[in-house]
Amino acid sequence: MDVSEINTGDTAWVLAASAMVLLMTPGLAFFYGGMTRSKSTLNMMMMSFVTIGIVSVLWVFYGFSLAFGVGDSGWFGSFDLSGLGSSVNSLTFNGTPYPIPLLSFAAFQLMFAVITPALISGAIADRARFVSWCVFVGVWVSIVYFPVAHWVFDFGNADGKGAGWLAAAGVEDFAGGTAVHINAGAAGLALAIVLGRRVGFRRDPMRPHNLSLVLVGAGLLWFGWFGFNAGSALGANGLAALAFMNTQVATAGAVGGWLLVERVRDKHATSLGAASGAVAGLVAITPACAFVAPWAAVVIGFLAGAVCAMAVGLKYKLNYDDSLDVVGVHLVGGLVGCLAIGFFGTKAVNAAGKDGVFYKGGLELLGIQAKGAFSVLAFSFVVTLIIGFAIEKTMGFRISRDAELEGIDVSEHAESAYELDGVTGSGFGGGLAMVTGKMTRNDSVEGTA
Amino acid sequence: MDVSEINTGDTAWVLAASAMVLLMTPGLAFFYGGMTRSKSTLNMMMMSFVTIGIVSVLWVFYGFSLAFGVGDSGWFGSFDLSGLGSSVNSLTFNGTPYPIPLLSFAAFQLMFAVITPALISGAIADRARFVSWCVFVGVWVSIVYFPVAHWVFDFGNADGKGAGWLAAAGVEDFAGGTAVHINAGAAGLALAIVLGRRVGFRRDPMRPHNLSLVLVGAGLLWFGWFGFNAGSALGANGLAALAFMNTQVATAGAVGGWLLVERVRDKHATSLGAASGAVAGLVAITPACAFVAPWAAVVIGFLAGAVCAMAVGLKYKLNYDDSLDVVGVHLVGGLVGCLAIGFFGTKAVNAAGKDGVFYKGGLELLGIQAKGAFSVLAFSFVVTLIIGFAIEKTMGFRISRDAELEGIDVSEHAESAYELDGVTGSGFGGGLAMVTGKMTRNDSVEGTA
Amino acid sequence: MDVSEINTGDTAWVLAASAMVLLMTPGLAFFYGGMTRSKSTLNMMMMSFVTIGIVSVLWVFYGFSLAFGVGDSGWFGSFDLSGLGSSVNSLTFNGTPYPIPLLSFAAFQLMFAVITPALISGAIADRARFVSWCVFVGVWVSIVYFPVAHWVFDFGNADGKGAGWLAAAGVEDFAGGTAVHINAGAAGLALAIVLGRRVGFRRDPMRPHNLSLVLVGAGLLWFGWFGFNAGSALGANGLAALAFMNTQVATAGAVGGWLLVERVRDKHATSLGAASGAVAGLVAITPACAFVAPWAAVVIGFLAGAVCAMAVGLKYKLNYDDSLDVVGVHLVGGLVGCLAIGFFGTKAVNAAGKDGVFYKGGLELLGIQAKGAFSVLAFSFVVTLIIGFAIEKTMGFRISRDAELEGIDVSEHAESAYELDGVTGSGFGGGLAMVTGKMTRNDSVEGTA
Amino acid sequence: MKLVTAIIKPFKLDEVKQALEAIGVHGMTVSEASGYGRQRGHTEVYRGAEYTVDLVPKVRIEVLIEADDADRVVDAIVAAAQTGRIGDGKVWCQPVDTVVRVRTGERGVDAL
Amino acid sequence: MKLVTAIIKPFKLDEVKQALEAIGVHGMTVSEASGYGRQRGHTEVYRGAEYTVDLVPKVRIEVLIEADDADRVVDAIVAAAQTGRIGDGKVWCQPVDTVVRVRTGERGVDAL
Amino acid sequence: MKLVTAIIKPFKLDEVKQALEAIGVHGMTVSEASGYGRQRGHTEVYRGAEYTVDLVPKVRIEVLIEADDADRVVDAIVAAAQTGRIGDGKVWCQPVDTVVRVRTGERGVDAL
């Protein structure tokens, strides 16, 4: 294939979509950060931001290669793309050729690798040592995410070999219901178990400290998710448009589903519910967005919203502290979406797909989907448990009880998020903060002005 | 037209633009949400978020069809596109063929249908029952927005029939000055009348509780509006570039116009003024962006900024409580923009347009524009008044005085937006909140930890 | 060149990128606005918003022309494009022809002209008269930015003449390391000197009042920067993809570099550090993004993060009050990036570039880069100093000491950013604010309700 | 000299201020407080669980006055702050040894 | 009548509330405060400089009681708020002339 | 035992703290307040209407001291907080029956 064959329209869409997906991780940081108490919001957001840093660097050196490198295995790629040292003219091949630069494909996929571990962080809010989290992210993407991305997203080399084993098995997962959401959800459950419950879990309300911030996050996630789902078409075409439309209407349905459950159960529809419902819908439609009709997307979204609204209560019953509901939203929502394809999938909208139960396709597709979903779930849960306990036993994964009570922002980052009030935020900081000897290092606080 | 004829570049732009327009509704939520008092910000934002949900679902089932379905009428479409069940390969036809997937056109137009009712919500801040708002949105889009979108945006079927009556009359409204802004502004006025004034209107300042949030909203709106206006070219071409440039410079002019009025009148230029001015400029250039030269866009923007800055005081004079100035900004700004085309419109920049007063075109174009603007204004105002009173008389539209005083966030959503302070936000929630019997339903708050 | 030759894919990408770059300026407003104390955040954000307004208007009338107008000089353009009155069908020529509308190129470049002066504002937080700032922006872009943009970004007319003297000299600056960052950084230093130190500098901590807002800003900047860097390819191609990937991984490296320095020096990695590190990396990779390999981008980013983390302490040592570290991040980061090309630049990734020190290119490229960087630095610093002192001597540039102590938001804008608390934010404003005679102007506060 | 302290409902602040002005008291200090008592706060819902906030927002007013004015001031506050509904608050009066106006150093009644 | 004021660590508020309920005190007023004393606050880092915040978050509780109950109430608060670590706070008791319940105008003990 | 309460301008807090340290007072409790008096607050503009905020930000300081120290402490605060401009605030002194240190249960002077 010659470089002159680049399709600028496809490339434009993949570039724009990649930027949109990058924005999802800060969006997630705000969504999660607003949900914590004010004493731990910075740590929550830092977990996302540092994940962008760590995963992006590893991606250059071996991550992309491990996931998409040319090799024979269905389990992982190779090391032949390490360093991403290709010229600007290489094009993309993934099962079939795509007329977009290889680096744009690599950048797009990178954003998926970034957000997946970031999603996990919600399960361990308020209590994880920051250094341990950094180590966890590096290890986890290397032995969980990069391989699983190969399983699901690699459709093979030009020689017809090297497709991921789930991709080869016909699992339909357009944008990462398994590799991203079930994967992160299962890992979140494992880490919640490793780290244990927060002080005050099931006693204190621990309500969101800033719902505006939660909604800012939800808005940016929703926006970015169009890149995530419609960008997964790797081109600006009808498939992308279908994925786009389904993403929108499923999310709409899920907002409705969640709020309806709240209204009936609690008599009030909450803004946290609207935000959570939106995310649940986005999660559920992720695998399905290019395989179902728009009306079916509404139904899948509605189901996901309603089911997840009920699932977030499970942690209180089962007594694990999945603090910001990674399990209830991403694992459960991911399962709803992956399995729903088995029912609603139809060749009528996308000839590349299969017909599901409701389209006379029988149970075959559903079976394949279940295999994909549960394989990833089991692998991720078990390996994460091992990594988590290994870190816990060696360097320790949890901060002290006192630090947790005072707030992890102060203990891990020596910062507090807000200085809004009249006394401390008035700018008469000299009256309130005393400078320690350390300050002399750069002479910065002798009286001046 | 064959599927091979899809233009990937046009499609890429319409997809990106659609995502940008979606982001405008959360942006609007923040813009409005920051302007309310802290006790009603969540309700304000919820009105926008739930509108995304409701309208998107209706769009699938009949909304898109009612607006753009193939039929003979100039008043509404048909039901032939219900369910959006088309294959991924359908292309778009609207007056002329567009080489983009039909679903991308449907998604783009959906975002307009979403934001229009959301705009209305600003007029009734702090006091509308949430359920009544949901019902209102469903009814209003069905009998006001979907038809009006047909009037203005439908340029007819392949058989040459079915164009909207205003489109057929030659009304120039590139991106929705009439269908979106005048429509929402007139409806906002009607609802403000139906619901009546807030407790303390004209006595308490009711100043914005969070101007950072207002500016976050304004920033996202500005960004998304490029999708709104330049995306309305339905392709990546010179018209889109003209619309893009005009959008930017008109908005710039409007910030200047508004701040200048403030500076002269109040001696201070405010950040609320900058944000409001930006929105006023964006509104005014919406219909005009592809019909005028950039220098004219600056002038139109400046005028809109200055006029709207003065118009927002009207509500105090006329004693209607258009709480967040939907009338002063969207109705007035929309009128400025629609009528300005009659003066500044020129074939020199866009051969498809007409020449206005300043280009020796005489009063013809101005007359057409006035007809378009006032037709939509009158229809929207009257029908909204009827819908509003119908809801008020049946289920009730306004919350109780006590609930309003305590704050609608608590009364309608059982939430408060911020828990920032040392006592309630310290995470020692157990010390401050007592759990009612209800909690036992899911056992969630027996002492643990 | 015929209009039919427009490339819709390239155009789609440039339009999307332009919108993304516009969003950077609000993003910057939040990044800066969160870093100030709560009493001066609105002023900080207003400086950015008003800059969008002023520069956009000037751009239409002469800015674009002065930078890119057809002329013979290497120092500035001409006035032949004043008014941007071109038809929608003009295409772009800048050294070579680009199949995108001229207006899309003008819009894209406008966003650069907007953000550059906005960057400067961080150096003079809390203390600049708003009117003086407005005047400064108008003058500064006219005699500093527009010419410098010509020097660096204009590659000449169709007749082969009129390229900027630095562009002609072979300075490699893909997206504005010199014209944007070094330029703004040097100007920031000059203005910090002109305005002098804030009351309490080096005595009070003056810590960020809202780190969530800082992170929102950083997230939007990161997103928008993909448009900035990858959009500078002016097309959707391999070069854009390379720039995109490098932008991401350099930023990732910089977050790592900054946090590592903090961890070692202060024992804590802060969220302000993560946000600042990201910006430092984005700055440094800006000139280099299309000339180096991804692994080199990681290294450049890491270096920039680490060096800038140390450079922000300089102001305390040298006793100038560059309040939000425009010098430490943009000047230093810009220098790191521009000079790094001299080492890491390679034809292997981009045939249009030159080989640097590490690719057997010797010192030639490094010399050229140094010439470009220091020419812009010196010109900007000196001219800004002159403009600054001229404003200071004539209209005055600094607010009074009392106004600064009370807070510039109140003194310059008659607003305060937050009304969150129970007393003032409770909506019982009538209880807390007394209306002066002025209110009678519009009758707005006689008892009603 | 006496110190009168009042805990009232926030939306009554304006009326109390006016009532005090009316009887010639032109200074006071106001702060935020939360009240615990018979009155219960609103209900909040979080993830399907329902909470009653047991601390209710209140405003505290402190007024320094001449000893002789004590009853008049207390009565004025009570009259202005009363709604008759639970949670209206308390007003109390305490002895004060000295008062100084910081600006001038004046003591006693002159400091008011 | 007495006024008991207590400055305590914020996370002890709940236990103090329960202790007071236990001895029959059903009303109090709570507010935020910052304490300066032996206890030092946490450390914050900003741009490479390290600060120790010398004001530590505290909660202030005010309880109006009958004079005879003073010791019992003070003791109950001290017992409930004690952690034994520096910064536990202070409790003090002051005389009060009158107390009025705003809702009813009742005075003295009836107002509690 | 006495309780000295001072309402001062917020930016004077640091100087008052230092002045108290200088005369051997090492503990105090600080809180936010809003003052109403001769001093008027700043002006805010909203949608073309102008408001004068009549509550001005203040800081309240409470210091428990031995009765004998009262004058010295009051004088030190007044000296440190004075700017000579309207709104400098008030300082007053009240009797206290008992003080208890929560950490140890110590009473009276030992509790300070």
Ligand SMILES: Nc1ncnc2c1ncn2[C@@H]1O[C@H](COP(=O)(O)OP(=O)(O)O)[C@@H](O)[C@H]1O
């Ligand atoms: N014993 C007390 N000491 C101090 N403050 C009290 C006491 N009892 C009540 N309060 C304050 O008075 C407020 C009103 O009391 P509450 O019992 O709710 O209603 P009411 O006074 O109308 O009977 C409470 O919110 C609290 O702030």
Ligand SMILES: Nc1ncnc2c1ncn2[C@@H]1O[C@H](COP(=O)(O)OP(=O)(O)O)[C@@H](O)[C@H]1O
């Ligand atoms: N002299 C004082 N007057 C008023 N409040 C005081 C005084 N001394 C201490 N406090 C309050 O008591 C709190 C605890 O005092 P501190 O000296 O830190 O510990 P401890 O009481 O355990 O010795 C302080 O944070 C402050 O709020």
Ligand SMILES: Nc1ncnc2c1ncn2[C@@H]1O[C@H](COP(=O)(O)OP(=O)(O)O)[C@@H](O)[C@H]1O
């Ligand atoms: N009678 C009063 N009771 C309680 N506090 C008062 C009283 N008068 C004034 N204050 C407090 O003292 C502050 C300063 O008073 P003000 O009259 O403005 O100036 P000055 O004390 O300089 O004459 C006020 O803001 C208020 O907090």
